[in-house]
Amino acid sequence: MNKKSLDPIGKLMGLRYRSHPWHGVEIGNDSPNILTAYVEMVPTDTVKYEVDKESGYLTIDRPQKYSSILPALYGFIPQTYCGEKVAEVSQKSLKNAEIIGDGDPLDICILTEKEIAHGDILVQVKPIGGFQMIDGNEADDKIIAVLKNDAVYGTYNDISDCPPAVVERLKHYFLTYKDMPDGAQNRCEITDTYGVKEAHDLIKRSIIDYRFFVEKMLFE
Secondary structure, X not given: OOHHHHHHHHHHHHHXXXXXXXXXXXXXXXXXXXXXXXXXXXXXXXXXXXXXXXXXXXXXXXXXXXXXXXXXEEEEOOOOOOOHHHHHHHHHHHOOOOOEEOOOOOEEEEEXXXXXXXXXXXXXXXXXXXXXXXXXXXXXXXXXXXXXXXXXXXXXXXXXXXXXHHHHHHHHHHHHOOOOOOOOOOOEEEEEEEOHHHHHHHHHHHHHHHHHHHHHHHHO
C-alpha cells in the first residue's frame, strides 16, 4: 500500500481519537509568521492548568497561591521543544555555557481584546517578540504573540508596537507567579526583551530541537 492510500486512514484515525496537543497538532505552513498555538490557561483561571505530557489532557498543576492575574492567554507552540538550539541563544547572550533548555514545548502568551472563557483550545496567532527568561539554569523563553485578526492587537507586528504598560504587566506576572507564601526565593529572571526577528529565530530553533527530541525518543 503506498503512502497516498494511507493518508485517508490517518485522517479517519484523527477523527476517532483526540490528537495530543503537543505532538499531534501541526503548527501550520506559514510558521513562524502565523502559527497554531495551544491555550492551556486564560486570565480568569484561578488554578494553574498544564497539559499532561503522557495523555495530552489538561490537568491542574497547582492552585494559584496569590491573586496573580494572568494578563493574556497562555499555552505553548505544538511540535516545539526547548533543547540545545534554544539554549544556545541564552548561552551566547549571557556568556553562560551551563544554561540548558527546560525540556518543555516553547511557551507562548497571546494578546487579545476578546474574553476567552476557557483553555484547551487551538488558536491562530502572530508572534511579535518575547522574553528571554531564565529559571535556575534553564532557558524558559516566553514568546509573545497576538491573536490573528484581533480587533485591537491584530495590527501589532513587533513588540515595539505594544504599549509599555502591557509589556511590564506581562513581565511582572512571569516574575511573580511562582512566588510561594513561605518566602522561597523565585529563581526566575527576565534577561532580555526581544522583537519579532528574534522570536522567529527562537521558534525555528525550537522546531529543530523538537525533531531531535522525537528522533531520540524513537530510537532509544
